[in-house]
Amino acid sequence: MVKATGPAIADALTEQSDEMLMSRYREQAQTEDFNELVRRYERELYRYLARYMGDRALADDVFQNTFLQLHLKRGLYEDGRPLRPWLYAIATHQAVDALRKAGRHPTVSLDQRIEGADRDPGALIDLLTGDEPGPLVEMQSEERREWVRQSIAKLPEGLRQTLILAYYQDLKYREIAEILKIPVGTVKSRLHAAVAKLAEMAKAAGPTENGSVP
């Protein structure tokens, strides 16, 4: 087999799917393939980790650890297995470990009954779309972003993971279910519960008492 060189390699790399690249990296362990995977997921995975952990320095370290694990565990990759959920699962495990080492244990158990988890979507939408403007509307955008950041950080561990994966990372329910090793129904109920909790926090954020958020 003759190896391509120079620009030809770059062209060949961009044409490869994530899964093909990973299979080849498992067999040949070429740094070019590893670099291409890092490049493809750099922004997406870093944002996920930064949001989930609420600490950019930690996110930076966990991002590197995630790809180091990808390198070390490359022998376990099975052909055809979607790479994105696998990579997110590794990243999530690394993040949880890092948070634990940093002494930031989840304050709420993932197994406990989550208030609002069984809320009907219609009722949830009604809660979110009240007629009167809520306190968030009156905030400056920078102030509002800070409020959202802090509120998400206050969410229980499981709700925060699910919300970030679903809304900010654009992952499908089944992909989230695979990453977190939970049923799809649980993903949906956690998402509803997370939104309901944020809506309640928003209600409590301002002096208004009309019960509507925006």
Next chain:
Amino acid sequence: MNDAALFDEAFGQLDDDRREQLDLAAASDPSLSDRRARLRRAVSLLLETDDPEPPSDLAARTTARMLRHADEPRILEFAPSRPRMRWVDVGVAAAVMLIGMMSLVPAVRHQQQSVDKLICTDNLRQIGLAMNQYAATHQSFPYVDPACPASYVGSAYVLLNEVGLLHDHRTLDCPCDGEPIPTRGLPRFAELLDQEQHGPGSCREDLRVDYAYHLGNLHPETKRLIPLPFNVENRVPLVADQPPFRLDTAKGSASNGGVILVGNSPNHAGAGQNVLFTDGRVEWRRTRWVSSSDYDIYLNQCDRTGPGVHLQDAVLTPCVMRFRD
């Protein structure tokens, strides 16, 4: 379209087909369209954050970190990603099985030899019982006068068989030698005599069995052959695995027999021989020496293939040889 679809759309979970259906439904239903727009606005407001950008050198540092660890041997490096069955694996498995089975062969053979030796011992015990019953009746152990044409040593077994004391001719077959005796059994004495008169030496094949028998002793005064008496003092060898010998064919078919060779019985591959004594006991002997008065059970005290020079001098002779003075 229900509220769950609106919620799923706000979280980017709808595929293209369902989004088109929602667009059509919203176009024909102003209240749905309004609800949809307000939900989008509310969610974007509720979840509005800035997008953290990765540091510019993150990718480079990540690769460098991987390369630092790349040289370290790890257990996962040695785990095959997909175990494949190759012919060499089949060969190794077959070789292991073969070696295992071959290692069992000596043990199985040794076990079989032990069983065969026990059968041989039991054969001699049964012959001993028959001989003693015969001797109790006739006051001497079986014997044929040397003057008789059918005076083969094996005729002693023919006599035992005739009086009904030898129930199965296979008792005369030592299983350790690997060679079966003639399957037709022993002839009757009259047939033996008749056959020998018509063709001297012709019945040797019928008498080819595995156990040598006591040839008898020389009378101290007459120097003639006498059979071993029933009430012989001490214990004397009576029957044993036959010795190594060579038939003497130079003197014609009616010759007395042949030559006893050195060494232990070929029945047990030269390891030794089972010996039946007149008291009915069977003992395994590694040499031909049994006592100070009989240092060779296959030759007499004069080192010859002939009768014992005294009652304690037993000479156990192959069945195809003859009783003689």
